[in-house]
Amino acid sequence: MSYYDIDSILTDAEKIPCTFQLDVPDLGYLDNNSGQTLKNGTRIALPLWLAEMLAIANTGDADEGKSFISFDLPPALGNDVVQALKADPRAVPLRDQSAHFYALATHMMDLSEEPELGSVLRKTFVTRAGEIALHARKVGGSAGGKGGASEEGSNLGVGGAGEEFLRGLDEWERSLFRKAHDGAKAGKEWMDNVKK
Numbered sequence: 001m002s003y004y005d006i007d008s009i010l011t012d013a014e015k016i017p018c019t020f021q022l023d024v025p026d027l028g029y030l031d032n033n034s035g036q037t038l039k040n041g042t043r044i045a046l047p048l049w050l051a052e053m054l055a056i057a058n059t060g061d062a063d064e065g066k067s068f069i070s071f072d073l074p075p076a077l078g079n080d081v082v083q084a085l086k087a088d089p090r091a092v093p094l095r096d097q098s099a100h101f102y103a104l105a106t107h108m109m110d111l112s113e114e115p116e117l118g119s120v121l122r123k124t125f126v127t128r129a130g131e132i133a134l135h136a137r138k139v140g141g142s143a144g145g146k147g148g149a150s151e152e153g154s155n156l157g158v159g160g161a162g163e164e165f166l167r168g169l170d171e172w173e174r175s176l177f178r179k180a181h182d183g184a185k186a187g188k189e190w191m192d193n194v195k196k
Contacts, residue, residue: 007171011103014076015045018054048104072118076101077108082120090126090131093168101170101181132173135165136180172188 021027028036054068076097084092092102094101105121168178
């Protein structure tokens with residue numbers, strides 16, 4: 001990703017629930033208390049880029065290794081979402097959780113020590129990638145079925161259930177869908193030109 005990648009910028013702006021581990025003078029405005037000290041134990045949602053910096057930074061006190069904040073997984077990666085992904089990854093509209101679900105998840109995997117999160121996300125991506133490829137191949141209904149019959153009425157492309165499926169894709173999945181669709185379309189055009 002480049003410095004100017006808009007998806008990276010939007011991912012870094014996602015809010016993460018954090019808890020301050022020490023008192024910080026004059027930061028009360030983060031908790032709607034201007035001019036006050038931000039107290040130890042205060043819970044605030046901070047942007048991912050700031051939460052990451054504060055979680056990694058060391059206070060420099062005698063308590064070596066103590067960071068400014070601790071953080072929880074964001075609601076997009078909460079227990080309810082993970083359990084739903086375990087049950088059926090295809091049934092969870094990831095875009096409703098976060099438009100940049102996978103980017104947020106990979107960032108959080110680097111920061112947290114959730115052992116099962118990686119395996120759940122891997123299974124989710126692999127399962128959903130197969131569905132994405134199926135939908136991308138059928139968009140437009142131009143693929144021939146058995147006996148050369150067209151699949152014009154298929155609900156696997158755009159329209160019907162396919163439209164709802166596309167609405168639930170996060171940005172990585174949408175990019176994958178576009179690439180798979182363009183590849184299938186280019187392959188079909190190439191085969192049509194070879195047959196001529």
